[in-house]
Amino acid sequence: MKHSLLEKEGTRSVLASIISILCGLLVGAVLILIMGLSNDTLGPTSAWEGIRLIFGGLFATGRNGAGALTFGFNPSNFGNMFFRATPLILVGLSVAVAYKTGLFNIGAPGQYLLGTAASLVIALGIPTTSVPAPVVWLLSFLGGVAAGALWGCIPGLVKAFLNINEVLACIMTNWIAANVVTWIFDGSVFRNTTEGTKTAYVYKTSVNGVQTAKMGLDKLFPGSQINGGILIAVVIAIGVYVLMSKTTLGYQLKACGSNRHAARYAGINDKRNIVLSMAIAGALSGAAASLYWLSGNTEFYWSTYQALPAIGFNGIPVALLASSNPIAVIFTGIFMSMLDIIGQQVTTLTAYNEYITDVIISVIVYMAAFSLLIKTFLAGRAKNKVGINVNAEPAPAAPPVSPEPGGEPPVQASPEKGGEEK
Amino acid sequence: MRTMEAENIIEMLHITKEFPGIIANDDITLQLRHGEIHALLGENGAGKSTLMSVLFGLYQPEKGEIRKNGQVVKINNPNDATALGIGMVHQHFKLVDVFTVLDNIILGAETTKMGFLQKKEARAKVEALSERYGLKVDLDARVEDITVGMQQRVEILKMLYRDNEILIFDEPTAVLTPQEIEELMATMREFAKEGKSILFISHKLNEIMEVSDRVTVLRKGKYIGTVDTKDTDKQSLSNMMVGRPVQLEVQKDPAKPGEVVLDLKDFSVKGHHKKDAVHNVSLQARAGEILCIAGIDGNGQTEFIHGLTGLEKSTGTVTLCGKDISHATIKGRGENMSHIPEDRHKHGLVLDFTLEQNMVLQRFQEPEFQHMGFIKQGAVRQYAEKLIAQYDVRSGQGPITTARSMSGGNQQKAIIARELDRNKELVVAVQPTRGLDVGAIEYIHGQLVKERDEGKAILLVSLELDEVMSLSDRILVMYEGEIVGELDPKKTTVQELGLYMAGAKRQKEGEGA
Known part of the structure; x- marks a missing residue:
C-alpha cells in the first residue's frame, strides 16, 4: 500500500512547525503594517520595508544611493546567524534531551551560568605562557561541560531520590547559580579593569590568547563573528541523535521517561537514569556557554546577574519547535538566530525596533505549543484523502486465517471507548 | 421468563456500519423486547460497542434501520437517543471529575427557572430514585473522590433521571468488585421487573x-x-462467540512436582499503614506445578508480588534456584524469574514504545541485542517478529506498532510472549487473563500449562475463582496478608475456598504449607 506523505509522522511534525513559523511571521508582518499605518512618521512605505525585512532580513545588504532597500547574499549576516545559533542549538538540545526522557529542563539558564563561570575561570586562569592555548581551550570547554553537568545533576538527584518536581528544583538552582556566579566574579582578578568604562565586564578569553578556531569559516563569511563553534554544535547534535535513538543508554533513558514504573519493573535503574538524563542536559547547556564565551570576542557582563540569561530560556522554543528531535534542533536553532539577525536589520535599516522579532518568536512559540493540534489536523486530512485506516492493515506477521476485522478500529473509530488510554 | 409474545421495543434491522478498511457491523439484526435483559455477547472487537454506538446515535449506519415500537426512527445524535428514552452507561464513564455527583446527574438536563438552576427539585428527584433502587450515592461528593462502583451508580442514576426506558450497559462489570457485580445484577433485574428494557454488553459468560x-x-x-x-x-x-469449540476447562495432566524452585521464609512486606501488608509468609514453589495464591482483591497479593519481584522492599529470606535473593535488585531477581505483571499499562509495557522495543525491555543489554552500547536494530526486529509469529500477537503494523494502539488482549499476549520466552525457572503470573475474552484466556492458560509441563514453577495470583480452581495444582489462600490455608483444587469446593478467602476459616500453623 502506498502511503501519502502526510501519513508519515515525521512529515507531519515538520509541517506543523512550518505552519507555526509562518503564523508567527505573518503576525509580525501584520503588526508592522498596523504600526506603520497608524504612525505618521512611519507610513505605508516604511511598513512595506519592514514587512520585506521580516521575511527577507537575512539577505538585506543595506540601502542603495536612492535610499531603497537592497537584498543579496550578506556574508556577515549569515556568519553572525551561525555564530549566534551555536549556543541556541546546544541549549535547545539540552531541553530536548530532558524532554525526551520525560523531564522538563527549565534549569538551562543556571547550567549555562555555571558553564560560563567554569569556562571563563579556566580560560583566563591558566596562563598560555606555560600551557599551549589549544590545551587551555580544551580544558576550558570540558570544564564548562562538567560544570553544567554537575549543576544539572542537582535537580536530577532531588527528583530521583526525594521525588521533588524537577521544575521547582531547576528554578531554585537557576537563582542559586545567578548569585554564585556573581559572587565568583565580583572581586576576582578576571574583571576587566584595563578599559576604564568596562568595570562590570570579565576579560575576553582572547586576552589570554584562548579562542575557538575559525576553521576557515571566516573566509566563507567575511566580516562576521563566526568560528568553528557551529561545527562543534552540529557534531554534538548528531551525537545526541545517535545516543538517543541508537544506543542502549538512550533506550533506557527514554524508557524511564516514558514509563518509570515499567522501566523499574524491567530492572532498569530509574533513579540513575533520571540523574543521568539531567546531567546530560546540563552538560549540553554548559557546552553552549563554553562555546559562546570561548569565541574570543564576547564579554561576560557579570555585575547585574541577578537576572537569568535569556539564552537559557530560548532553548525551550528551539526544542519545542523541533519536536525535541536533535537533528531538527540544528535547524530550529539556526532559524531562531535568524530572527535575531532580522531584528537587527529591522532596527538599523528602519525606524522600527528589534522588539518586533520578540513578538514573532512569542507567536511561534505559542503556535508550537499547538503543534500537536496541528499534527492531529494534518493526520485527519491524510486519512480522509487516502480513505484507509492505517491501523486496519492486516499485520504482516499475523496468520492469514483470521485477519481479525474489528480488532483495531475501536481504538481509532469509537471515541467513546477511548482506546487504551486512561 | 417473561411472555414470549411481548412486542419488540427496539429493533435494529440489517445494520451495516463500515469504517475505512473494515466492516465493523455486517448486516446485524437485534430485537429488544419490552422488559427483558438482552445480552450482547462477542469477543473484543466483534462489533458490540459499534452496534450500541449506532443505537445511541454516535454513528450513522451505512445500511439498515432502527425501529422503536414498530416505528422507524432516525437517531442522529445522543440527544435524539435520549429523546427516545435510550440511555447508555459507557465502559469508560462520562463524568466531570470535579463536579459533584448531583451536578453530574443533572448535567445536560437541568431544570431552570429564569436561567437559575433549580437544584432542590433535582435533588429531591435524584434522592427518590436513589432510594427506590437502592443506588447509594453521596450527592455532594465530587466524582473524583468516589469509588468506581459509585461512579457507575451515578451513571445509572443519570439514565433514570432522564426517564430512560431502554438502558444500555457497555461492559459494566469490568471495573467492579465481585460484591458490586452482585449489586448491579440485582439492580438490573429490578429494572426489568418494572418494564425497562436492558441491553447488556459483555464477554463474561457467567454474568450473562x-x-x-x-x-x-x-x-x-x-x-x-x-x-x-x-x-x-x-x-x-x-x-x-469464538467460532470453534473452546476449552472452558483447562486441559492438563496431573502435575509432577519436582525440586523446590522458590523458597520463602518469614516473608513480610510493609504496607502503607503501620501494619504489614504481607506478614510472615512461608511457602515453597516447585518445578512442574502451578501454585496459586487465591484471595479477595486487596488482601496483600499485590504487595506480596511486588516484594517478591523487588519492586518493593521486603524482609525474610527469599531463595530462588538455590540462591539467596533476599536483597537482590529487580534485575538480579530477573535472572531466574519472569514476571507477568498485574497492571499491564503501568508495569508491563512502555505504551509509547513500539512493540519491538517492548519485546526487549529486560534484554536490550544482552549481547544478542547490543554491541558496544549500540542497539542491534536488525536483531531486535527479527526477535520481535519471531515472538509475534510464535505467540500470535496481532497489531496494525507488526513490530513497529506503538504498544498503546494495540488491543488489550494483544498487549497481554505481547507481555506473555516476552516473559515466557525469557525462559526462566520461575514464572510469576499475576491475573494474567484479566479483562480478556474466552479465546485469549484459553490460549494463555494453555501456555502456562505448557510452561509447567516443561518443568517451570508457576506462581499464579488470581482473583477469579474459576481460574483458581481449574488452572492451579495447589492453592494457597491469602487473607489479610497471611496464608490461611493450603487446598488441593481436586479435593476442595468453591464454597470451602470462599470461606478461607473471606477469613471465616483458617488452618492451624504447620497444618498447611
Whole structure:
C-alpha cells in the first residue's frame, strides 16, 4: 500500500512547525503594517520595508544611493546567524534531551551560568605562557561541560531520590547559580579593569590568547563573528541523535521517561537514569556557554546577574519547535538566530525596533505549543484523502486465517471507548 | 421468563456500519423486547460497542434501520437517543471529575427557572430514585473522590433521571468488585421487573447466564444468532462467540512436582499503614506445578508480588534456584524469574514504545541485542517478529506498532510472549487473563500449562475463582496478608475456598504449607 506523505509522522511534525513559523511571521508582518499605518512618521512605505525585512532580513545588504532597500547574499549576516545559533542549538538540545526522557529542563539558564563561570575561570586562569592555548581551550570547554553537568545533576538527584518536581528544583538552582556566579566574579582578578568604562565586564578569553578556531569559516563569511563553534554544535547534535535513538543508554533513558514504573519493573535503574538524563542536559547547556564565551570576542557582563540569561530560556522554543528531535534542533536553532539577525536589520535599516522579532518568536512559540493540534489536523486530512485506516492493515506477521476485522478500529473509530488510554 | 409474545421495543434491522478498511457491523439484526435483559455477547472487537454506538446515535449506519415500537426512527445524535428514552452507561464513564455527583446527574438536563438552576427539585428527584433502587450515592461528593462502583451508580442514576426506558450497559462489570457485580445484577433485574428494557454488553459468560433472558452473539462484525438463555449453556455460547469449540476447562495432566524452585521464609512486606501488608509468609514453589495464591482483591497479593519481584522492599529470606535473593535488585531477581505483571499499562509495557522495543525491555543489554552500547536494530526486529509469529500477537503494523494502539488482549499476549520466552525457572503470573475474552484466556492458560509441563514453577495470583480452581495444582489462600490455608483444587469446593478467602476459616500453623 502506498502511503501519502502526510501519513508519515515525521512529515507531519515538520509541517506543523512550518505552519507555526509562518503564523508567527505573518503576525509580525501584520503588526508592522498596523504600526506603520497608524504612525505618521512611519507610513505605508516604511511598513512595506519592514514587512520585506521580516521575511527577507537575512539577505538585506543595506540601502542603495536612492535610499531603497537592497537584498543579496550578506556574508556577515549569515556568519553572525551561525555564530549566534551555536549556543541556541546546544541549549535547545539540552531541553530536548530532558524532554525526551520525560523531564522538563527549565534549569538551562543556571547550567549555562555555571558553564560560563567554569569556562571563563579556566580560560583566563591558566596562563598560555606555560600551557599551549589549544590545551587551555580544551580544558576550558570540558570544564564548562562538567560544570553544567554537575549543576544539572542537582535537580536530577532531588527528583530521583526525594521525588521533588524537577521544575521547582531547576528554578531554585537557576537563582542559586545567578548569585554564585556573581559572587565568583565580583572581586576576582578576571574583571576587566584595563578599559576604564568596562568595570562590570570579565576579560575576553582572547586576552589570554584562548579562542575557538575559525576553521576557515571566516573566509566563507567575511566580516562576521563566526568560528568553528557551529561545527562543534552540529557534531554534538548528531551525537545526541545517535545516543538517543541508537544506543542502549538512550533506550533506557527514554524508557524511564516514558514509563518509570515499567522501566523499574524491567530492572532498569530509574533513579540513575533520571540523574543521568539531567546531567546530560546540563552538560549540553554548559557546552553552549563554553562555546559562546570561548569565541574570543564576547564579554561576560557579570555585575547585574541577578537576572537569568535569556539564552537559557530560548532553548525551550528551539526544542519545542523541533519536536525535541536533535537533528531538527540544528535547524530550529539556526532559524531562531535568524530572527535575531532580522531584528537587527529591522532596527538599523528602519525606524522600527528589534522588539518586533520578540513578538514573532512569542507567536511561534505559542503556535508550537499547538503543534500537536496541528499534527492531529494534518493526520485527519491524510486519512480522509487516502480513505484507509492505517491501523486496519492486516499485520504482516499475523496468520492469514483470521485477519481479525474489528480488532483495531475501536481504538481509532469509537471515541467513546477511548482506546487504551486512561 | 417473561411472555414470549411481548412486542419488540427496539429493533435494529440489517445494520451495516463500515469504517475505512473494515466492516465493523455486517448486516446485524437485534430485537429488544419490552422488559427483558438482552445480552450482547462477542469477543473484543466483534462489533458490540459499534452496534450500541449506532443505537445511541454516535454513528450513522451505512445500511439498515432502527425501529422503536414498530416505528422507524432516525437517531442522529445522543440527544435524539435520549429523546427516545435510550440511555447508555459507557465502559469508560462520562463524568466531570470535579463536579459533584448531583451536578453530574443533572448535567445536560437541568431544570431552570429564569436561567437559575433549580437544584432542590433535582435533588429531591435524584434522592427518590436513589432510594427506590437502592443506588447509594453521596450527592455532594465530587466524582473524583468516589469509588468506581459509585461512579457507575451515578451513571445509572443519570439514565433514570432522564426517564430512560431502554438502558444500555457497555461492559459494566469490568471495573467492579465481585460484591458490586452482585449489586448491579440485582439492580438490573429490578429494572426489568418494572418494564425497562436492558441491553447488556459483555464477554463474561457467567454474568450473562445469571442475569439475561436472551443472548445475541456477534463474531467479527457478523450476526451469529440469538438464543434464549434458558435453552443454552456456557459451552455453546462460547463456541458461538469464538467460532470453534473452546476449552472452558483447562486441559492438563496431573502435575509432577519436582525440586523446590522458590523458597520463602518469614516473608513480610510493609504496607502503607503501620501494619504489614504481607506478614510472615512461608511457602515453597516447585518445578512442574502451578501454585496459586487465591484471595479477595486487596488482601496483600499485590504487595506480596511486588516484594517478591523487588519492586518493593521486603524482609525474610527469599531463595530462588538455590540462591539467596533476599536483597537482590529487580534485575538480579530477573535472572531466574519472569514476571507477568498485574497492571499491564503501568508495569508491563512502555505504551509509547513500539512493540519491538517492548519485546526487549529486560534484554536490550544482552549481547544478542547490543554491541558496544549500540542497539542491534536488525536483531531486535527479527526477535520481535519471531515472538509475534510464535505467540500470535496481532497489531496494525507488526513490530513497529506503538504498544498503546494495540488491543488489550494483544498487549497481554505481547507481555506473555516476552516473559515466557525469557525462559526462566520461575514464572510469576499475576491475573494474567484479566479483562480478556474466552479465546485469549484459553490460549494463555494453555501456555502456562505448557510452561509447567516443561518443568517451570508457576506462581499464579488470581482473583477469579474459576481460574483458581481449574488452572492451579495447589492453592494457597491469602487473607489479610497471611496464608490461611493450603487446598488441593481436586479435593476442595468453591464454597470451602470462599470461606478461607473471606477469613471465616483458617488452618492451624504447620497444618498447611
